[in-house]
Each structure stands twice: as C-alpha cells, then as structure tokens.
Amino acid sequence: MQFHWSPEDVAFREQARRWLQAHVPREAAPHSGPASRDFALAWQRQLHAAGWSGISWPVAYGGQGWSLERQMIWYEEYVAAGAPSPLNPGFVAHNHAGPTLIACGTEAQKAFHLPRILAGEVLWCQGFSEPGAGSDLASLRTFGEVQGDHLVVTGQKIWSSYSDIAEYQELLIRTQPGSQRHRGLSWLICDMRSPGITVRPIRNMAGATHFSEVFYDQVRIPLSNVVGALHDGWRVAMTTLGFERSTAATALQLELLVKVDRLRHWVAEQPAQARDPALLQELAVLRAEAAALRAMTYQTLFRDPATPFGGSIVRLYFAELAQRIHRLGMDLLGPSNADAQAGGAWPYAYLDAYSETIAGGTSEIQRNIIGERILGLPREAAR
Ligand SMILES: Cc1cc2nc3c(=O)[nH]c(=O)nc-3n(C[C@H](O)[C@H](O)[C@H](O)COP(=O)(O)OP(=O)(O)OC[C@H]3O[C@@H](n4cnc5c(N)ncnc54)[C@H](O)[C@@H]3O)c2cc1C
Structure with a gap:
C-alpha cells in the first residue's frame, strides 16, 4: 500500500x-x-x-x-x-x-x-460482559424494566475496564421482558455516579486493578440515555464491537513496530547478542511481521467495505504478535531490568499482553468470525 x-x-x-x-x-x-x-x-x-x-x-x-x-x-x-x-x-x-x-x-x-x-473532562467504561456472557454476549441477563420515562436496572457486569474511575458506561442490557438472545437488548449511557451502583475492582496478574465487577441494584437510567432505539441494542453493540475490533487498537498496532526497533537497537549495542544468528533471525522475522501488521492496519483504516469482518483478522494477528514481541523483550532484558535504554516497561507490558487475546473477543472467537464470515466455512452448531 x-x-x-x-x-x-x-x-x-x-x-x-x-x-x-x-x-x-x-x-x-x-x-x-x-x-x-x-x-x-x-x-x-x-x-x-x-x-x-x-x-x-x-x-x-x-x-x-x-x-x-x-x-x-x-x-x-x-x-x-x-x-x-x-x-x-x-x-x-x-x-x-x-x-x-x-x-x-x-x-x-x-x-x-x-x-x-x-476536553478531558470525563472517562467512559464498557459494561457488556457478564459472568456467563462473555464470548456468548447474547446470553446476557442484566435487566432494565421500563418505569415511566426511566429504565430500572438490576444485574451484574464483569471485567469492566476503568469502571472504578469513569463517569459514564456503555451499558448493554436486556429490556424486553421474555426476549431471547440478540433480541430485546438496549445500549444505554449509564451515569456511574447513579445510586445503586457498586464497583468492586479485580486485580490482574500484572498487579493492576483496571477492571472491575459492577453491580446494579434498581439503578434508574432515563430513557433519553438509550442509544439507538429501545430494544435495538444489539445493532448498536455490533457498531461498538466493530470499532473495538478494527480501529480502536490502531495506535497499539503501530506501536509494535516501534517496540521491535527499540529491541533491535538495544541488541546492536550488545557485543554478545549482536552476533547471535538465531536472535538476529528472530528479530528480523518479528520486524517483518510488525511491518505487515502496520500494512494491515492501514488497510483497515481505509477498508474496502467488501471485507466488513477484516478487523478480526488484524485483531487476531496483533494480539498474538504482541505476546511474542513482549516475550522476546522479557527474554532479552530480564524481568528486573530498569529498561532505560530500550524504552517502555517490558515486564508490565509482557504480562499485560496476555489480555490482548481475550479482551474485545478472544482469539478463538476471532477465528470463528474469520472462518464463518470471511472464509464461508460451515457455522458453529447453535447452542
Ligand atoms: C484486559 C481485559 C479488559 C476487558 N475489558 C472489558 C470491558 O471493559 N468491558 C466488558 O464488557 N468486557 C471486558 N472484558 C471482557 C472480555 O470481553 C471477555 O473476557 C471476553 O469476551 C471473553 O469472555 P469470558 O471471559 O466470559 O470467557 P468465555 O466466553 O467464558 O470463554 C472461555 C474460553 O472458551 C473459549 N470459547 C468460548 N466460546 C467459544 C466458541 N464458541 N468457540 C471456541 N472457543 C470458545 C474462549 O475463547 C475462552 O478461551 C475484558 C477482558 C480483558 C481480559
């Protein structure tokens, strides 16, 4: 390109x-x-x-x-x-x-x-996943009952990143009584300061607490906060996930090439590593793959509308490549390095990279989408 x-x-x-x-x-x-x-x-x-x-x-x-x-x-x-x-x-x-x-x-x-x-006045978080409704988002059960000009919401979300510090949440709930699967859902703007919301942070393996469980007990949300139409939340949620799986990670994808280059420059200055043919080959392959990711990123940004699920290909490739690049960084620089020369905090980034093959849809789910929607393979049996 x-x-x-x-x-x-x-x-x-x-x-x-x-x-x-x-x-x-x-x-x-x-x-x-x-x-x-x-x-x-x-x-x-x-x-x-x-x-x-x-x-x-x-x-x-x-x-x-x-x-x-x-x-x-x-x-x-x-x-x-x-x-x-x-x-x-x-x-x-x-x-x-x-x-x-x-x-x-x-x-x-x-x-x-x-x-x-x-203007940097507010933060947002996302409340889609529930215990039992992650990959299978359509099985979510948090319910909002229409009472006058409000929805009264009761239920639980999980893994909601930044929900402990955000003002607003993109909240996906069931609003039509008796509805099943993708039907009868609504996408709401939830004010996280509303009475009845309890946020309980979860510590991840990198030691951070940036995601939380969120509990809703009779939380009143004005109907004017519904985005799209009432009960038409699945369509809006697919719009959100479309951004999440395509353009949202653009900068992170481009950043991988910068990180490989920092490792390359560090290796070039080390007398032993700079002469290790296996290491040089590994770096060369990672650099070529990060450059390929950059080309795919450009293509996603200016996407041919004929490939609407192309974001899943890039998302999958990025998530798995990120783990390999951070693993090499850790192998080279060691867990306790201060990392001043190579830039970036490798130990944290290495542990955090494991979340990339889960968040926004796991690698298995991206493979299902690629298989079924792009390659036209037979669909997974309905549950
Ligand atoms: C760092 C991080 C941040 C996150 N932030 C948010 C957030 O802000 N808001 C939010 O709503 N959610 C968030 N999530 C949750 C994320 O979207 C879910 O973890 C993800 O969708 C997987 O759902 P689950 O954890 O319930 O796993 P499950 O769906 O229970 O999956 C468990 C395992 O089974 C596999 N599996 C499931 N179904 C299939 C299938 N049909 N075919 C093949 N394999 C399958 C999965 O790939 C996985 O390996 C975040 C997750 C992480 C790690």
Whole structure:
C-alpha cells in the first residue's frame, strides 16, 4: 500500500512531531486507580488545549475534522515519540464509546458527551460482559424494566475496564421482558455516579486493578440515555464491537513496530547478542511481521467495505504478535531490568499482553468470525 502525502500532510507530520517532542510526559503513567485517571485526563487536557484532540472527529462536536490520513500520521508520530500508552483510561471514550455515539447517538447525546470526552473532562467504561456472557454476549441477563420515562436496572457486569474511575458506561442490557438472545437488548449511557451502583475492582496478574465487577441494584437510567432505539441494542453493540475490533487498537498496532526497533537497537549495542544468528533471525522475522501488521492496519483504516469482518483478522494477528514481541523483550532484558535504554516497561507490558487475546473477543472467537464470515466455512452448531 502506497501513500502519497500532500505537502500539507508532511507539514502536519512535522508539526505533530515537534509538539510531541516538546510535550510528551517523561514520567511513567500509573496503571490503575485514581492516579491513572488524573494522569490520563491531565494529558488529554494538554492535547485538547494544543488542538490535537479528536483529530478526525467532527468539528461540530469539538473535533478537528481532519482526514483519516492525518489521524494515522498523528498515531505514527505519537507512538514514535513514546507518548503515554494509547491503552489508558481514556481508551474506551476515544476509541469506541465516542465513535459509537457519532454513529448511532441522538444530536443531544452527541452535543453533550463528545465535547466533554475531547476536553478531558470525563472517562467512559464498557459494561457488556457478564459472568456467563462473555464470548456468548447474547446470553446476557442484566435487566432494565421500563418505569415511566426511566429504565430500572438490576444485574451484574464483569471485567469492566476503568469502571472504578469513569463517569459514564456503555451499558448493554436486556429490556424486553421474555426476549431471547440478540433480541430485546438496549445500549444505554449509564451515569456511574447513579445510586445503586457498586464497583468492586479485580486485580490482574500484572498487579493492576483496571477492571472491575459492577453491580446494579434498581439503578434508574432515563430513557433519553438509550442509544439507538429501545430494544435495538444489539445493532448498536455490533457498531461498538466493530470499532473495538478494527480501529480502536490502531495506535497499539503501530506501536509494535516501534517496540521491535527499540529491541533491535538495544541488541546492536550488545557485543554478545549482536552476533547471535538465531536472535538476529528472530528479530528480523518479528520486524517483518510488525511491518505487515502496520500494512494491515492501514488497510483497515481505509477498508474496502467488501471485507466488513477484516478487523478480526488484524485483531487476531496483533494480539498474538504482541505476546511474542513482549516475550522476546522479557527474554532479552530480564524481568528486573530498569529498561532505560530500550524504552517502555517490558515486564508490565509482557504480562499485560496476555489480555490482548481475550479482551474485545478472544482469539478463538476471532477465528470463528474469520472462518464463518470471511472464509464461508460451515457455522458453529447453535447452542
Ligand atoms: C484486559 C481485559 C479488559 C476487558 N475489558 C472489558 C470491558 O471493559 N468491558 C466488558 O464488557 N468486557 C471486558 N472484558 C471482557 C472480555 O470481553 C471477555 O473476557 C471476553 O469476551 C471473553 O469472555 P469470558 O471471559 O466470559 O470467557 P468465555 O466466553 O467464558 O470463554 C472461555 C474460553 O472458551 C473459549 N470459547 C468460548 N466460546 C467459544 C466458541 N464458541 N468457540 C471456541 N472457543 C470458545 C474462549 O475463547 C475462552 O478461551 C475484558 C477482558 C480483558 C481480559
């Protein structure tokens, strides 16, 4: 895939590079809790004040209204500059809640929420998965009963990233009594400060507590917070998952090439490793694969509409490659390294990379989608 950058795009890249070089915070971002919230929102406010927030979001809602090419240039420069990980507490709002509102929200919902997201005033989380309804999301049971102009919600979600520190949640629940599977669901904007919500953080194997169980006990949510139509939540949820499985991880995908290059440069300076043919070959293969991922990422961003499930291919490839690159980083640099030369905190990233083959749909589920929807293989037997 070849890009022909206009002189204006080249100037945009230069401007982005210079700004990032001058402003990227040098301290490490906290991984969870209120400190991670403060850090992420302060950085977002800085981006917003300088005009780097919402690069391709509509101007009417506070975005810059620039092209997808510019969005990609920004991501490339962002990860090359070693800016705070794109997988931060702002991830849900910027990468799938905001885009879902742009695609499916009412004018009032867009006008209220989008500018607040871009200005770094609020965080969002996602409440889709439940105990017993992860891969099989359509079996979810949290229920909202219509009472006047409100839904009264009772049930439980799990693995809801950043729900302990977010103001809003993209909440998928059953709203039509007696409905089954994909029918009768609704996608709601849930204010996490509503009475009746209890959030209980879960510690992951990397030691972070960025996801939680969320309990809802008679939580009142105005019907005006339904996104799309009442009982039409599956369609909206598929829009959200479409973003989550395609464009949401763009910066993380581009970042893998930067990480392999940091390892390459570190190896080149080590007298023993720089002469190890097996290691050099492994690095060369990983670099070629990260470059292939970058090409696939570009293709996803400017996707041919004929391949609507192509996001699953990229998602699967990224998740498995991320684990191999971080494993090599750990093998080379060791668990206790301070990692000043190679950049990035490898031990945490290595452990965290295991979540990539689970979050947003496991690798097995992505393989099912690729098999059934793209390759046309026989569908899995219905449960
Ligand atoms: C870091 C992280 C962040 C997350 N953040 C959020 C969030 O913010 N909001 C949210 O709602 N959820 C979130 N999740 C949850 C995530 O979406 C689910 O964990 C995921 O969908 C898998 O569901 P499950 O955990 O219930 O596993 P299960 O669905 O129980 O799967 C267990 C195993 O069975 C396999 N399996 C299941 N069905 C099939 C099948 N049909 N064919 C083949 N294999 C199958 C799976 O691949 C997996 O290996 C997060 C998860 C992680 C790890």
